[in-house]
Amino acid sequence: MKRVRCPKCDTFIVFDESKYDEGQSLVFVCTNCKREFRIRMGVSHLTDIHAERHLDEQTHDGDNYGSITVIENKFAYKQLLQLHLGDNEFGRYLKGNTINQPIETSDPSIDTFHCVIRVERDKRGNLRYILRDAPSTTGTFHQNQILKDVDRIRLSDGDIITIGATTLIFRAPPTG
């Protein structure tokens, strides 16, 4: 799979490049702003998402506060987002959006601000992870249970969060 960015609003569009020939011209309609644009197959502005994924997995800077693996179910496209202390604000990446954990996705059922994972330390200094809904239009699910606006869910390693048609897997940092 490859992806292109809409030149107007920066939304990602993912497509199967194996269906097309090198040098072939493709017309896309942006799923977000409906802008039509054209690309030519085999030129450098196409990003190989698998190459990018390996890059993400190798990137570690400073303290390890755990991570979120994002799996966009429709395309089985994975992203790894490193958590940081404080509020981690998840939503769909959109140009000009100011949330601090944007997900690059073509899933329109993810709000531009969808849910929050708060990373904090308890009195003994242990890390804890608290999930809440933003609130979002389509809801945030923890282990298949929809969160109420007031819910604050403590996450454990391996927990599954679903937003829109996309799965997030919580990974706690290694202990000891």
Ligand SMILES: [Zn+2]
């Ligand atoms: Zn657009």
